[in-house]
Amino acid sequence: xxxIQIPRREAIRIRWIAESAIGLSLGYYHQNERQLPxxxxxxxxxxxxxxxxxxxxxxAGKWKFANVDDTRKGGGYISLAFDSKGRAGMSYFxxxxxxxxxxxxxxxxxxxxxxxSKGSQGKFTTLMFDSANQPNIFFYNxxxxxxxxxxxxxxxxxxxxxxxxxxxxxxxxxxGSSKAYLYRDSTSGVLKIGTV
Numbered sequence: 001x002x003x004i005q006i007p008r009r010e011a012i013r014i015r016w017i018a019e020s021a022i023g024l025s026l027g028y029y030h031q032n033e034r035q036l037p038x039x040x041x042x043x044x045x046x047x048x049x050x051x052x053x054x055x056x057x058x059x060a061g062k063w064k065f066a067n068v069d070d071t072r073k074g075g076g077y078i079s080l081a082f083d084s085k086g087r088a089g090m091s092y093f094x095x096x097x098x099x100x101x102x103x104x105x106x107x108x109x110x111x112x113x114x115x116x117s118k119g120s121q122g123k124f125t126t127l128m129f130d131s132a133n134q135p136n137i138f139f140y141n142x143x144x145x146x147x148x149x150x151x152x153x154x155x156x157x158x159x160x161x162x163x164x165x166x167x168x169x170x171x172x173x174x175x176g177s178s179k180a181y182l183y184r185d186s187t188s189g190v191l192k193i194g195t196v
Contacts, residue, residue, distance in 0.1 A: 052078070052092055052103070054110070068103045068110045069094070079127040079137070089129065091115070091137045093122035100125065100139050100150065115150045115157050119143025124170035124183075131177065138181050140167035147183050149196060163194055 052069040068090060077093040089104040100122025103112035116122060120142035127137050137150040147163040147170055165187045172181040179196040 052090065054080075054088060054090065054105070056088075066105075066110055069101060069112050077123045077125050077139075079125045081127040081129055081135075083129040083133040084131075085133065089127055089135055091122075091125040091127040091135075091139070093125065093139075098122070098142075100137065102127070102135060102137060102150075102152075104135070116141070116148070116159060121148070124167065126170070126172040126181070128172070128174050128179070130174075136179070138162075138170060138172040138179075140170050140183075142167075145186055147181060147194070149179075162196065163192065166192070 052075060053065055053067050055063050055065045069092070075092055075094045075096075079091045081089050083089065087105050087107065089102065091100065091102050093099070094101055097117065098120040099114050100116040101112055102115050103110050105111075115137060116139070122139050123142060124140040125137055126139075127135060129135055135152045139148050139150065140146075141148045141161075144161075145165060145167065146161050147167040149160045149162055151158045151160070162181065163183065166183050166185040168184050168186065170181060170183040172179060174180070180193060181196070182191060182193050184190070185192050
């Protein structure tokens with residue numbers, strides 16, 4: 001499962017989204033400095049050859065690829081989001097180490113970091129940026145069977161347990177400062193909703 005989170009503002013309007021087994025793509029309108037809406041295309045995927053990568057179609061019509069993480073042994077559960085400045089970020093699961101990782105484009109290059117690494121953590125990720133452009137990642141901790149939230153505060157990740165007994169098929173959304181998540185309880189099989 002892959003997800004995209006776009007900031008709710010006039011400068012970006014989604015035109016289409018497509019999801020495949022290894023990644024996702026989207027078309028979106030972005031207003032440039034001259035306030036002209038231009039259609040841009042972006043993609044985040046896991047490639048067996050190149051690992052996790054990001055691609056964006058340039059104004060010349062060519063795809064520009066960037067290898068984000070050389071995790072060729074597997075992974076997935078990619079979530080792609082854009083901050084209010086239009087910079088891309090990705091959260092994703094690395095299967096060989098069973099880690100949750102986060103990568104973002106700083107304007108020049110992709111910077112990656114491990115967010116959670118004890119046991120099996122990082123499936124069913126949802127990345128979103130708050131009003132201060134800080135990343136927040138909802139994810140499933142398979143070792144403890146819990147729904148977790150990782151929040152970056154001034155360069156240090158804070159991990160919070162949101163729900164126990166579940167987290168498979170986790171998804172989340174935000175509206176303003178409110179965040180909501182939906183997951184399947186592993187004991188009852190019932191879908192549950194929580195807010196932060």
